[in-house]
Amino acid sequence: MKQLLTGNEAIARGAWEAGVCFASAYPGTPSTEITEAIAGYGEVNAEWAPNEKVALEVGIGAALGGVRTLVCMKHVGLNVAADPFCTLSYTGISAGLVLICADDPAMHSSQNEQDNRYYARLAKVPMLEPSTSQEAKDFVKLAFEMSEKFDTPVMVRVTTRISHSRGIVELKPRKSLARKVFKPDPKKYVMVPSNARMRHRVVVERQKNIAEYGEKSPINAIEPGKGDIGVVSAGVAYQYAREVFPQAHFLKIGLSNPLPKEMVRKFAKGKKKIYVVEELEPFMEEQIAAMGIAVEGKSRLPEIDELNPDVVRDGFVKKRKPHKADVVEGLPNRPPNLCPGCPHRGLFSAIKPLKLVIFGDIGCYTLSVLPPLSTHDSCVCMGASIGMSHGYSKVGGNTTQKSVGVLGDSTFMHSGLTGVMEMAYNKGSNTVIILDNRTTAMTGGQNHPGTARTLKGEDTVSLNLEEVCRALGVKRVFRVNPFEVKATREVVKREVSIEEPSVVISTAPCPLIFKVKSAPLAVDADKCKECGACLKINCPALTKRGEKAFIVDYLCNGCGVCGQICPFDAIGVPASK
Amino acid sequence: MKTASTEKKAAGKATSKEPIDILIVGVGGQGIILASRIISQALVYAGYDVKQSEVHGMAQRGGAVSSHIRAGEKVYSPLIPYDSARYMLSFESLEALRYMSYIYAGSTVLLNDQKIDPPSVASGQQQYPPDVIERIKKKAKDVRVIPAADVAFELGNERVVNVILTGALAGNLPVSRKIWMKTLSELVPAKLMEINTKAFERGMQFSNR
Structure with missing residues (x-):
């Protein structure tokens, strides 16, 4: 069966199909709907934690308790959860643990646009980057397999355009798994310095094994094309690049930490130019450049904001000349605002x-x-x-x-x-x-x-x-x-x-x-002295008719704040109603 | 600028699933997300590969909202490139101007004539642009004005503006009536199906077909 799902819904579906029994998160755009969606599956015990650090800690406990566990957060949430995350890498897991991190390039609803791919490198944790809703589902399932195969948490990094875009997804049944029994193992789970020193070695070795896995896994794929240009890309940026370079050779990266370096080398061989198309930081570009391969990426693309087909085309093909009608100067902005009645x-x-x-x-x-x-x-x-x-x-x-x-x-x-x-x-x-x-x-x-x-x-x-x-x-x-x-x-x-x-x-x-709403208020035009005090509270329902204040009745929530601000007692419940 | 989709259009090659890019714009709270879901789902039922993208979060608080719908044999980018939206459906008059980059000479712009004052207009610091249609016509010839709020008022439910506008676009798309009705019945609550069917059909009267 096929369904149109957002990336977030597809992640939840993938986790459910993978047999996940527990999920924890703190809400944060663009990640919130993953946990809301997974809570809708009866087999999954899903919780809102007070914050992301607690969510991950609860998740670790659940994974040690023997069930596959999903933990979700937005990019800045991982700052809060970074403490357990970086040491969880050392302890490893028991049942699979996947951390979904939803970045917000362009800051549609965030205070910064940090590129959390660096967290995967920092913690030495494998990271998958889906580029469609279908991949979001498939990669989450693979992430659980990898988590248990390599005894590691796995990070799946998405961005707003993956989380909040819909695409067609093929649905599969749920895998049913027996709960694992926790086996105490202080050398593995108790991170006192003597144990942690040993575990760090294990982590380094694990990353090597995962890198080898990535060289062979179809999650990273060379897609042959024409010409002498090769494009390396991952995540939604891959979709933009595909549109701009319909004929080029592609190295599509699905497992972006650790990078499949041998595959990159093989791909680059004989190509005149290697372009790296990635959003925000030169995460892959710098690693490929460090391998001695000549690449172009951030010299052509911005390190800020999100990409789209036009930005990629502007950077690598030809800069678009805007139509003269495109430039609409002085167009009144429409910023988000506190709701009426807030x-x-x-x-x-x-x-x-x-x-x-x-x-x-x-x-x-x-x-x-x-x-x-x-x-x-x-x-x-x-x-x-x-x-x-x-x-x-x-x-x-x-x-x-x-x-x-x-x-x-x-x-x-x-x-x-x-x-x-x-x-x-x-x-x-x-x-x-x-x-x-x-x-x-x-x-x-x-x-x-x-x-x-x-x-x-x-x-x-x-x-x-x-x-x-x-x-x-x-x-x-x-x-x-x-x-x-x-x-x-x-x-x-x-x-x-x-x-x-x-x-x-x-x-x-x-x-x-x-859904709180009282009867809408109105301005008594005879009492209104046109002072503008009420307009300064920035209520969407308050506007001007001529010089007088005016309340748009279908927007008004009847909260009465404007009436208390008005120095002339000109706002109240209209007499006729 | 030529894109994969416009090149195909220019070639006039009648493939079974010619790419269709639809941009829906308006103000948070107008029901754009439901309209996008109806249109995307109907295109899926009609056999298209479909991607649809919108931004949640801040946009719900009365801010400008846009939703990209892309359909074709195979869709890559969830975002429509500039100069290539075959249809722009603008839920609010001046919002169409904010997204002019996306349309081209051959675009059809379906414009709800409703005006929602942005804060700077409400407080009297700025003027609502008086010449929206003229400005759109500088780029796209086919502009159709739809009095969706008036129609909704006639129908006795101001909340159906989004379904009226969905109907106005629907008549232009290669999707059967049967599919539209099936999609509507799946995505609107059963108790509102009757009013929404009426709204959809009134909207369809504004289509060319």
């Missing part, structure tokens, strides 16, 4: 007049950086807001301009706890605001340890934010309703002025996920 708009409208330095974090709330709301001073990584705000205030930053750390509930679970612990322990005086919308909103509304629901939809305990913050040593913990703008402002204003650490929990459910 509680974050209430919170930021409340604290904006306080002129605080706002250390932000990773989540929907970062969208409030856009003008005219313009309420963010930093965004680095998950959980950074708390430590940054603490550091800023510790060196006296707060004597001139008060700061706050602002992060979401899911982000707080992910890596905010240690920040709060730090702030309390080291006698901080700053304020943390937790934007508690009861979900992981940015990635589409996933459950987390505070939602009382598991990924499989079961009821469970819910982490109590107030109690946790108090237990971490913060005495001043308060809850506010962000739709009560003035009251929220007063609480934050008071807390930033008190020389003690504090946490303000701003609670209101995400209207997109929980």
Whole structure:
């Protein structure tokens, strides 16, 4: 049977066909849907972990517990999970363990575009790079075979265009496997220095064996063509290159770490030019150049952004001349925005007049950086807001301009706890605001340890934010309703002025996920003095008709924040309705 | 610029599965993802190799959204090269202008006349471009304006704009009515099948065929 599947759905299907019984992940674009899809298979126990490090650790335990295990994350998630990842390479596995890493070239929804292929080299872990949905499925299955054959975790690296593109996939039945029984083996699993020294030797030897395997496996393939140009490529870049060089010789790499060097040498022989077509860093190019083979790659292609057929053609064939109608100067941009009725708009409208330095974090709330709301001073990584705000205030930053750390509930679970612990322990005086919308909103509304629901939809305990913050040593913990703008402002204003650490929990459910909607509001044109204050909260439902403010009723969520901002009481529920 | 697909078109060679590149553009929340799924799935049923690509994440929050659908005997890149989208289906008026690079003189542009103000227009800092159709016509001759929001209003459900537009494109594609109906019934909820069938058929009236 054939089906049109996204790369993410195909990965989940491949893992299921491979007999996977356990999956763990923290949501992150573009990887989120893999775990959502695999949770739909009854045979698979799938979990949202609080962060990627925990997800991988749980995965390691499950693999040692004897079942094939899938762990998924986005590229920056592997930074969080890098600690277990690099040592897991030494211990190896028991049942197969595959780590899916979804990179985001062009940063469609990320804070950087690091090329995680280097992690595979760093940890000396084999890495597969599928170029279609069909390959995504097939490679995941092969990854499990390799994982058990070579006693290693295997990384499957995809990118946004693999994860979120649909292609035709042939479906196969599930392989049924018996659970392996864990055999204690301290020399293999207990990484004290004496054991780790031995294991590092094993890892180096293993990589040699995998390299040999890669020379013979059909996962790497020479595809003969015409002419004297040879193209080396992997992942979605291969598909772009195929389109641009329909006739050329190709070396299609599926196992890109370790590279099949003998195959590369054989391929390069007799060719006038070798082109390496790869996204982001010159990962393969530098290794091939180091073998003494003349290659062209990043001299012709950018190291930033994602590729597409046009970028490849521009670099290697001929630069396209844009049509004069293509250049549309001054076209109004359409950046993503906080939704109508988003509680974050209430919170930021409340604290904006306080002129605080706002250390932000990773989540929907970062969208409030856009003008005219313009309420963010930093965004680095998950959980950074708390430590940054603490550091800023510790060196006296707060004597001139008060700061706050602002992060979401899911982000707080992910890596905010240690920040709060730090702030309390080291006698901080700053304020943390937790934007508690009861979900992981940015990635589409996933459950987390505070939602009382598991990924499989079961009821469970819910982490109590107030109690946790108090237990971490913060005495001043308060809850506010962000739709009560003035009251929220007063609480934050008071807390930033008190020389003690504090946490303000701003609670209101995400209207997109929980489908919260009240009757739409309207502007009373007679009362509107055209001051524009309401437009500064950047609500999609608010616009202008002539010089007067106007609410587009089908977009309005009825949250009432604009009405509290209006100095002339011109916004409310229309009398006729 | 010539691409593999445009060269084939230029040669006018009637292969059984001539490549068809379709670009759908609009604003997050307009139902572009469902429309893309319906069109891609129908092309699969019609025997094409199909790839479809879109970007999730930030784009869902009212940002600009684009979806690439490529069909043919064998499709490589999931992204359409510039100057080669046979069809552009624009769910929102000015969004068509953002993706002009993808169309060529022989493209058919199906334009929903709905206007959704971007933030800079809503706050009065910028003007909504008054000459969208004229600008598109500088590159592609065949521009068809579809009042999808008005039709949806007549049908009594503003949420069916995406299916009306899908219908408007559908009539141009080498896919049978039977396949479209099968695909629709698989991808829209059963209780909404009746209204969506009506919407699809009203949309089809805007096609040439």
